[in-house]
Amino acid sequence: MAAGGAEERGGLEAAVRGRLRVLRQRWTRGTRERGGTAAFAGPPRPTLPEEVSALQALPIDVQLNIMSFLSPQDLCHLGSTSCYWRAAVQDPLLWRYFLLRDLPFWTSVDWKSLPDGEIFNKAFSEVSDDALYDYMAIYKKSCPQSRRSLKSSRPRYGAVTSFLQSLVTQAEPRFAMFGPGLEELDDSLVQKMMTCPEVLLVAGLPQRQIHGIGSGVSFQFSNNQKFNILTLYSTTSVERRRARAEQAVAVNKMFYQENSVVGNQQAVHYSVIDQVKKVCEVVDGFIYVANAEAHKNHDRQEELARILAMIDPALGPPNRPLLVLSCVSHIGVKRIPCVYMAHQLQLNLLHQPWMVQDTVAATLAGLLNGIEWLLEEANCKNAL
DSSP: OGGGSHHHHHHHHHHHHHHHHHHHHHHHHHHHHTTSOOOOSSSOOOOOOOOOOTTTTSOHHHHHHHHTTSOHHHHHHHHTSOHHHHHHHTOHHHHHHHHHHHGGGOOEEETTTOOOTHHHHSOGGGTTOTTTOOHHHHHHHHSHHHHHHHHHTSOHHHHHHHHHHHHSOOOOOEEEEESGGGTSSSSOHHHHHHTOTTTSEEEEOOSSEETTTEEEEEEEOTTSOEEEEEEOOSSOHHHHHHHHHTTOOOOOSSEEEEEEEETTEEEEEEEEOHHHHHHHHHOSEEEEEEEOBTTSOOOHHHHHHHHHHHTOGGGSOTTOOEEEEEEESSTTSOBOOHHHHHHHTTGGGOSSOEEEEEEETTTOTTHHHHHHHHHHHHHHHHHO
């Protein structure tokens, strides 16, 4: 993921400037040769001589700076104003620059919108293969703003169907929540969820524990829908406190390890203990709390192996959704961007719907967005 660094973005920005200068030279030369009609690829159009706008006459650096403040929709609108801007805003190098610049600041990504990892590893001098990567389409598909626009434009009958479904009494959807972010962060996500009614209202406390592993708490979402979360800790609270005091790693008691040989290499495979297996068999989805703090060491390969053990199709329906809360303790902590988190956990290998949502334990920022997605996916699965 080093391709997203400031050094490469600086080199890519210089390359974009160079492409825009070439574009303007081509446009100017074409205008002179064709008596005012710019020579660009595309179907011939009967056009009048195109005047140079004040924006177009600005220096290339200023043009790029202005475009950097525009949304994808605004850039597309700019492209409809003239032949010059149509060619400029469709330049793949420009969109690759925007993609690498903006994706570290995106707060969510899902199974439909995750950009291919090759985009990050490919040197910017190799972007001549326009047929291989349509960076404009990738950006528009991946950025949260575009995904929200598509969601808000869904047919009206979808909202009516959701309303009718709400009239039918249904059991509360249940989700199993687990992961290192529950135990390693300085601020407790679960404690904040239990004591912050202005964000998430507790609708019911557990009547019993499930074999001492975790307990189910009912919450009420903003649309009055109730759901239940079974929190699964890897160790007891005493063991977790001792491990934090000694800065050690506590033994995870939720899983047991099984080694297998694949080819000439030894592969690590986990299975869940019987108590956890009973939980996995009854829940409607999973919440994995990942530690997204950049200064910590993470073994994402082992984390993936444990996720696969929890969502094993042998334990329940194979299409149950997975919400990954990419969590940090508080706002001031430097985080791993959610797109990078999705690639580190290799979520593209999963066969069910998933979403990575940036979350802050101290404020619960981002939590409701993730819960909303999870409830929608679970309700869709239950309606089938």
